[in-house]
Amino acid sequence: MSRIGVIFKRELIGYFATPIAAVFIIIFLMLAGAFTFYLGDFFARGQADLIPFFDFHPWLYLVLIPALAMRLWAEERRGGTIELLFTLPVTLWEAVVGKFLAAWCFTGIVLALTFPMWVTVNILGEPDNGVILASYLGSFFMAGGFMAIGSCVSALTKNQVIAFVISVVVGLGFVLSGYPMVLDVFSGWAPPFFLELISSFSFLTHFNALSRGVIDVRDLVYFLSLIGVWLFATALVLEWKKAE
Amino acid sequence: MVELRRLGKTFGPIIAVDDVSFTVGRGEVLGFLGPNGAGKSTTMKMITGFLTPTRGTVKVNGFDVQEQPLEAKKSLGYLPEGAPAYGEMTPLAFLVFIGEIRGFRGAELQRRVAETMEKVNLEGVAHQPIDTLSKGFKRRVGLAQAIVHDPSVLILDEPTDGLDPNQKHEVRGLIKTMAQEKAIILSTHVLEEVHAVCTRAMIIAKGKVITDGTPTELEARSRWHNAVILRLRGPLPDGVQAMLEGVPGVRKAEVIDEGPAEQAYRILPKDGQPIISAVSRCAHRQDWDVVELSVDRGHLDEVFRSLTMPAQALT
Numbered sequence: 270m271s272r273i274g275v276i277f278k279r280e281l282i283g284y285f286a287t288p289i290a291a292v293f294i295i296i297f298l299m300l301a302g303a304f305t306f307y308l309g310d311f312f313a314r315g316q317a318d319l320i321p322f323f324d325f326h327p328w329l330y331l332v333l334i335p336a337l338a339m340r341l342w343a344e345e346r347r348g349g350t351i352e353l354l355f356t357l358p359v360t361l362w363e364a365v366v367g368k369f370l371a372a373w374c375f376t377g378i379v380l381a382l383t384f385p386m387w388v389t390v391n392i393l394g395e396p397d398n399g400v401i402l403a404s405y406l407g408s409f410f411m412a413g414g415f416m417a418i419g420s421c422v423s424a425l426t427k428n429q430v431i432a433f434v435i436s437v438v439v440g441l442g443f444v445l446s447g448y449p450m451v452l453d454v455f456s457g458w459a460p461p462f463f464l465e466l467i468s469s470f471s472f473l474t475h476f477n478a479l480s481r482g483v484i485d486v487r488d489l490v491y492f493l494s495l496i497g498v499w500l501f502a503t504a505l506v507l508e509w510k511k512a513e
Numbered sequence: 514m515v516e517l518r519r520l521g522k523t524f525g526p527i528i529a530v531d532d533v534s535f536t537v538g539r540g541e542v543l544g545f546l547g548p549n550g551a552g553k554s555t556t557m558k559m560i561t562g563f564l565t566p567t568r569g570t571v572k573v574n575g576f577d578v579q580e581q582p583l584e585a586k587k588s589l590g591y592l593p594e595g596a597p598a599y600g601e602m603t604p605l606a607f608l609v610f611i612g613e614i615r616g617f618r619g620a621e622l623q624r625r626v627a628e629t630m631e632k633v634n635l636e637g638v639a640h641q642p643i644d645t646l647s648k649g650f651k652r653r654v655g656l657a658q659a660i661v662h663d664p665s666v667l668i669l670d671e672p673t674d675g676l677d678p679n680q681k682h683e684v685r686g687l688i689k690t691m692a693q694e695k696a697i698i699l700s701t702h703v704l705e706e707v708h709a710v711c712t713r714a715m716i717i718a719k720g721k722v723i724t725d726g727t728p729t730e731l732e733a734r735s736r737w738h739n740a741v742i743l744r745l746r747g748p749l750p751d752g753v754q755a756m757l758e759g760v761p762g763v764r765k766a767e768v769i770d771e772g773p774a775e776q777a778y779r780i781l782p783k784d785g786q787p788i789i790s791a792v793s794r795c796a797h798r799q800d801w802d803v804v805e806l807s808v809d810r811g812h813l814d815e816v817f818r819s820l821t822m823p824a825q826a827l828t
Contacts, residue, residue: 275613279599286601286642349597353658356561356593357614358586511563 272359276367277374284375293337297379300329305386317394322386323404323480327444327472330415334376335436338419339429341368342507346427351511365504369420369496376412380405400482407479410492411472415440417499424506447471514539514666514696515560520569522555522720529555531720532569537696537713539665542688544711544728545700548821552720553700554594557668560698561591573666587615590664594671596655600644604635604654607643611658629661632687649680656684660691667691669699673706685709704813707731714813718821728813735811736819738785741792744770744777744805753801754778760795762788775804 284290301322305311309321345351354364390396419436426432445451447468455464468474475488515537522530530552537543545553558564560571562578562585571578576585598607608626617625630636633653638646643654652675659667672688673681681703688697688710701707707714707728714731716723724731732738745753757766757780770777782788789808796803 272614275610279610283599283601348600349593349595350599352558352563352593353597356563356586356589356591357611358583359614360583
């Protein structure tokens with residue numbers, strides 16, 4: 270087992286050793302259910318698919334993933350364990366990736382626990398399970414994107430509340446970057462290619478493509494490179510500010 | 514085993530460590546002394562590779578900490594200030610984690626963790642979350658993670674801070690048993706500790722090394738070094754003080770305690786020479802009723818104050 274694996278294991282067990290795991294799982298499942306059935310009109314639509322379920326994922330993640338991510342580095346710094354971690358024979362990169370993968374894997378576990386939704390829709394009708402699988406995949410990758418943003422913001426501050434608020438705002442920027450709310454800031458003065466660039470950063474565009482059942486490599490590459498860039502930024506921020 | 518060359522660290526306009534050079538070899542226990550904010554912790558953080566020096570180099574076992582950090586860190590054990598640990602873990606799980614990070618697996622890992630727990634007496638709390646442990650146990654957990662891989666270099670930032678006298682004694686005993694085959698650097702505010710465990714003491718103030726020597730050499734810098742404390746039971750004739758000052762080698766005699774039944778004097782020598790036999794002969798000749806006659810070896814805290822106060826007064 271590599272050192273990334275050792276860190277991954279410790280972190281993942283850590284979620285379950287504290288009430289974080291239980292609270293997060295319960296809240297996520299409750300909200301996902303409530304949104305699907307009440308706001309999404311799951312039954313009244315009369316269609317055997319999980320679109321009303323997945324449609325709310327970006328918004329759920331927007332609030333819940335920063336709550337999970339805010340402690341990633343802020344807590345290490347507050348408790349002084351960051352000094353312990355970085356004087357052990359591990360590289361900065363191994364620590365950043367190990368901790369991120371554990372957090373991402375935890376969201377994967379939570380996502381997998383929504384399987385009763387899939388069971389329900391299969392009992393009620395005959396959904397396209399390929400589309401559902403693609404949607405799950407898209408949702409998982411999008412969760413990784415939110416988590417990587419949260420990781421970087423968490424590295425910036427000792428204060429978990431600040432980390433949470435900033436992560437939500439940055440996440441909102443990425444969710445809405447294809448929408449007028451964000452684009453209007455740039456339209457009128459920025460060149461058209463820049464506007465296209467901004468809107469191509471939208472989580473929603475890429476997630477919606479995946480959740481329609483189209484597994485386009487470009488959408489997966491988008492999320493993976495987004496994760497890579499934010500983790501790289503996390504490492505830079507830690508190198509710069511780890512002693513503060 | 515540890516070699517610092519012209520090490521310096523600045524935080525913006527603040528000079529935390531200023532041109533510090535020294536080496537520590539196997540079998541040495543170096544005590545870092547100095548007021549708060551003197552640069553002790555900063556120096557330790559640079560030795561362990563947590564902080565990047567602004568200038569200068571640190572070598573641990575021949576490996577440059579900046580250029581070959583993994584190799585340097587492998588032979589290093591570090592107890593950071595306040596002994597941080599992952600509070601939700603049990604000492605057992607925590608030590609297994611540290612052991613795994615350091616590359617031990619299977620039976621070797623089990624053996625090392627068990628041995629370390631035994632060394633620092635953690636077996637009784639092995640399965641309690643670290644957050645629920647007392648300060649003394651938390652410190653021992655910190656010490657345990659620093660020695661689980663039996664490092665050749667040990668850096669301990671205030672290892673006995675916040676411990677009760679028994680726990681201090683235990684930790685010092687542990688450090689002493691490890692001292693022969695390791696190079697140890699520890700920082701402390703407790704000056705008696707320097708005598709108890711250190712073979713070498715270094716006073717740091719404002720980021721600079723002020724003195725470097727054995728604890729005994731350091732004490733010799735005290736103005737009370739080799740002074741004699743003489744306590745006599747009265748009634749005494751007048752002029753005892755003058756008589757004491759007349760003893761050969763005596764520079765001055767001070768009354769330090771004056772009561773109806775007893776009087777005590779501190780007799781200071783010229784140039785720190787031993788004077789106890791001369792004083793003893795004088796007391797014998799005069800047939801004084803001697804209650805106490807002892808040599809003052811000098812006071813580290815007095816040396817510490819006289820060396821670090823002027824520097825502090827400037828800030």
